Amino acid sequence: MNPRLWIKSPLAIYTGTDQDARGGIVVQGNRIVEVLAVGQQPAQPCQNTYDAREHVVIPGLINTHHHFYQTLTRAYPDALNKELFPWLKSLYGVWAHLEPEMHALATRLALTELLLSGCTTAADHHYLFPAGMEQAIDIQVEEARTLGIRAVLTRGSMSLGEKDGGLPPQSTVQTEEQILLDSERLINRYHERGEGAKIQIALAPCSPFSVTTDIMRESAVLAERLDVRLHTHLAETLDEEAFCQQRFGMRTVDYLESVGWLSPRTWLAHGIHFDDQEIQRLGQAGVGICHCPSSNMMLASGICRNRELEAAGSPIGLGVDGSASNDGSNMINEVRQALYLQRLRYGASRVTHFDAYRWATAGSARVLGRDDIGTLDIGKQADIALFRLDELRFSGSHDPLAALLLCGAQQADRVMVAGEWKVIDGTLPGQDLHQLMAQHRQAAKRLAAKAMASH
Ligand SMILES: [Zn+2]
Numbered sequence: 349m350n351p352r353l354w355i356k357s358p359l360a361i362y363t364g365t366d367q368d369a370r371g372g373i374v375v376q377g378n379r380i381v382e383v384l385a386v387g388q389q390p391a392q393p394c395q396n397t398y399d400a401r402e403h404v405v406i407p408g409l410i411n412t413h414h415h416f417y418q419t420l421t422r423a424y425p426d427a428l429n430k431e432l433f434p435w436l437k438s439l440y441g442v443w444a445h446l447e448p449e450m451h452a453l454a455t456r457l458a459l460t461e462l463l464l465s466g467c468t469t470a471a472d473h474h475y476l477f478p479a480g481m482e483q484a485i486d487i488q489v490e491e492a493r494t495l496g497i498r499a500v501l502t503r504g505s506m507s508l509g510e511k512d513g514g515l516p517p518q519s520t521v522q523t524e525e526q527i528l529l530d531s532e533r534l535i536n537r538y539h540e541r542g543e544g545a546k547i548q549i550a551l552a553p554c555s556p557f558s559v560t561t562d563i564m565r566e567s568a569v570l571a572e573r574l575d576v577r578l579h580t581h582l583a584e585t586l587d588e589e590a591f592c593q594q595r596f597g598m599r600t601v602d603y604l605e606s607v608g609w610l611s612p613r614t615w616l617a618h619g620i621h622f623d624d625q626e627i628q629r630l631g632q633a634g635v636g637i638c639h640c641p642s643s644n645m646m647l648a649s650g651i652c653r654n655r656e657l658e659a660a661g662s663p664i665g666l667g668v669d670g671s672a673s674n675d676g677s678n679m680i681n682e683v684r685q686a687l688y689l690q691r692l693r694y695g696a697s698r699v700t701h702f703d704a705y706r707w708a709t710a711g712s713a714r715v716l717g718r719d720d721i722g723t724l725d726i727g728k729q730a731d732i733a734l735f736r737l738d739e740l741r742f743s744g745s746h747d748p749l750a751a752l753l754l755c756g757a758q759q760a761d762r763v764m765v766a767g768e769w770k771v772i773d774g775t776l777p778g779q780d781l782h783q784l785m786a787q788h789r790q791a792a793k794r795l796a797a798k799a800m801a802s803h
Contacts, residue, residue: 349376350376350377350767351376351394351395351396352374352375352376352381352390352392352393352394352395352396353374353375353376353394353395353396353397353398353767354372354373354374354390354394354396354397354398355372355373355374355375355398355400355405355732355734356371356372356397356398356399356400356401357370357371357372357399357400357401358370358372358400358401358403358404358405358734359400359401359402359403359404359737359748360404360405360747360748360749361373361404361405361406361724362404362405362406362407362702362705362724362749363383363407363723363724363725364407364705364706364709364710364722364723364724364725365383365723365724365725367383367385367725368385368386369383369384369385369724370384370385370386371384371385371386371387371388371389372384372400372405373405373724373732374390374394375730375732375764375767376767377730377767378544378729378730378766378767378768379727379728379729379730379767380724380725380726380727380728380729380730381726381727382726383724383725383726400734402736402737402738403734403735403736403761403762404734404735404736404737404748404749404751404752405724405732405733405734406466406705406709406724406732406733406735406749406752407709407710407721407722407723407724407731407732407733408466408467408468408469408709408721408731408732408733408763408764408765409465409466409467409468409666409679409680409683409708409709409712409733410467410468410469410470410665410666410708410709410712410713410715410716410721410722411462411467411469411470411471411666411667411668411677411679411682411712412471412500412615412617412636412638412665412666412667412712412715412716413471413473413579413617413638413640413667413668413669414458414462414470414471414472414473414667414668414669414670414671414677415472415473415474415475415669415670415671415672416451416454416455416457416458416459416472416474416488416670416671416677417443417446417450417451417454417455417474417476417670418443418454418670418671418672418673418675419454419457419458419461419671419677419788419792420446420450420453420454420788420791420792420795421439421442421443421671421672421792421795421796422671422672422675422792423675424438424439424442424672424796426438426439426442427439427672430647431585431587431647431648431649432584432585432587432588432647432649433515433585433587435647435673436515436516437515439672440515440516440517440520441517441799441802441803442795442796442799443476443520444476444478444517444519444520444799445478445795445798445799445802446476446478446481446795447480447481447795448480448481448483448484448487449791450791450792450794450795451481451484451487451488452487452490452491453784453787453788453791454788454791455472455487455488455491455492456491456494456495456784456788457784457785457788458470458472458671458677459491459492459495459497459499460495460776460779460781460784461676461677461678462497462668462677462678462679463495463497463763463770463771463776464759464760464763464771464774464775464776465677465678465679465680465681465758465759465760466679466680466733466735466759466760466763467497467679467733467763468497468498468721468731468732468733468763468764468765468770469497469498469499469500469712469713469716469718469721469731470492470497470498470499470500471499471500471501471502471550471579471667471716472488472499472500472501472502473502473504473552473554473579473581473617473670474488474501474502474503474504474552475504475505475506475552475553475554475558476504476506476520477505477506477520477522477530478519478520479519482530485501485503485534485538485549486534488501489501489538489547492546492547493546493547495770495776496765496766496768496770497765497770498545498546498547498721498731498765498766499546499547499548500548500549500550500577500716501534501538501547501548501549501550502549502550502551502552502579503527503530503531503534503535503549503550503551503552504552504553504554505522505527505531505551505552505553505554505559505563505567506520506521506522506553506554506558506559507521507522507523507524507527507553507558507559507560507562507563508521508557508558508559508560509521512560513595514557514558514559515557515558516554516558521558524560524562524563524566527563527567528563528566528567528570531549531551531567531570532570532574534549535549535574535576536574539574539576541575543720543729544720544729544766545718545720546766548576548577548716549576550571550576550577550578550579551567551570551571551576551577551578551579552567552578552579552580553567553580554580554581555580555581555582555584555588556580556582556588556591556592556595556596556600556603557588557591561596561606561607564580564607564608564609565607565608568607568608568609568611568613569608571613572613577613577614577615577716577717578609578611578613578614578615579614579615579616579617580609580614580616580617581616581617581618582600582601582604582616582617582618582619583600583601583616583618583619583620583621583622584617584618584620584621584644584649585620585621585647585649585650586621586650588600588621589621599626600621600622600626601622601626601629601630604635605629609635610629610630610633610635611633611634611635612633612634612635612636612717613717614633614635614636615635615636615637615638615663615665615715615716616635616636616637616638617638617640617667617669618637618638618639618640618643618644618649618652619637619638619639619652619657620644620649620650620651620652620653621650622653622657624656627653627656627657627660627662628660630657630660630662631657631659631660631661631662632660632661634661634662634663635662636662636663636664636665636714636715636716636717637652637654637657637662637663637664637665637715638665638666638667638712638715639652639654639664639665639666639667639686639690639707640652640666640667640668640669640674641666641682641685641686641688641689641690642668642669642673642674642676642681642682642685643668643669643670643673643674644689645685645689646673646674646675647673651689651690651692651693653693654686654690654693654707655690655694655698655699658711663711663714663715664707664711664715665707665708665711665712665713665714665715665716666679666682666683666686666707666708666711666712667682668682678758679708680733680735680752680753680757680758680759680760681756681757681758682708683704683705683707683708683753684704684753684754684756684757686704686707686708687699687701687703687704687753690703690704701749701750701753701754704753705749705753709722709723710722710723729766729767730764730766730767731764731765731766732762732763732764733760733762733763733764734760734761734762734763735752735757735759735760735761736761737751737752737755741755741756741757742755742757759774760774761773761774
């Protein structure tokens with residue numbers, strides 16, 4: 349029998365359920381086995397107790413959209429102060445020089461940053477496979493396993509280069525055959541199914557303006573055959589809407605339907621520019637939406653209609669998006685950003701801190717098609733984030749759960765993934781963060797130098 353751990357009497361706890369959990373939770377193996385009301389004792393003896401009286405306890409945060417490699421091009425001079433299309437065009441030529449070692453460091457850095465911010469499951473959208481980068485997803489699997497974070501790694505793709513009317517440079521696109529063969533290889537090799545899965549693979553053509561119609565269609569067929577999820581960017585900007593009208597003669601959701609993607613297997617990053625009727629169609633189909641507030645503000649893309657989409661039936665989750673449009677990977681900070689940006693659209697009384705927590709936890713879990721994570725409930729995976737309120741920013745605060753978002757928490761004190769502590773005292777045991785940053789900085793410099801030299 350695995351030993352039982354009682355995370356006892358938290359200062360405050362958000363479980364995502366209606367249950368009174370003020371007595372804490374009991375973890376055994378990789379699962380939560382008891383949820384205790386105030387004053388209640390565990391039903392069976394616990395070998396270990398963790399006193400959480402100074403901690404705010406929440407389910408591990410779930411990030412549903414990122415591009416880890418972009419940590420190498422944060423605040424990149426050529427890309428500053430631009431909207432999506434010109435911003436992308438400034439960066440594609442830099443990203444085209446990505447190398448395996450740089451990608452490994454970028455992935456390690458992003459995952460470390462996510463873990464420290466209370467994130468226990470991270471999805472990444474990697475669509476960049478220039479020559480030499482054929483092992484990009486294999487590298488990410490290795491890094492996620494080493495850190496012990498849960499990861500949903502999407503095999504992204506770009507197949508529509510500049511010469512065929514797409515946005516990305518030709519050196520960054522692959523043939524449809526290459527993409528589909530590698531997608532199948534990765535699913536067969538790494539995709540775990542069922543409760544507690546630590547590594548999952550999904551298929552993710554990049555966006556309407558960087559992939560062919562055929563790769564959208566074929567990816568949906570392959571996803572259906574191998575039972576994996578589908579992901580892409582959609583309705584992020586009005587430029588994209590104009591592109592779809594011009595190239596396909598239809599709006600984004602019609603395009604999505606025309607390629608077989610209007611399904612509960614699909615989750616979309618951004619999902620900003622939908623009309624009322626499109627929202628109903630997405631909701632009825634059960635298409636998930638990842639809201640990326642910081643990125644949407646940075647690129648001035650617009651504001652996702654979270655409440656209407658959720659009411660229509662779409663799961664709503666959160667994502668930090670790539671680290672060139674955020675430019676951080678801080679998940680607890682992103683929950684705050686979502687709270688505030690959604691308030692700007694709907695008003696302060698219609699978007700509560702509980703809404704924001706729900707999107708980042710149970711909502712994000714549904715977006716990823718998971719029912720074993722996202723709440724602190726009996727039988728769920730023990731993915732838990734604990735925050736302390738002993739920093740200047742929290743001093744004088746009253747409601748601990750509200751304070752975490754309103755006072756702007758930046759870092760978790762403890763994070764557990766599948767019953768194991770991965771963050772202790774605000775750090776990753778055994779990881780030298782200064783060394784990681786030094787190596788990562790060097791990789792970022794080398795990438796920028798390669799891009800300059802090729803001009
Ligand atoms: Zn993105």
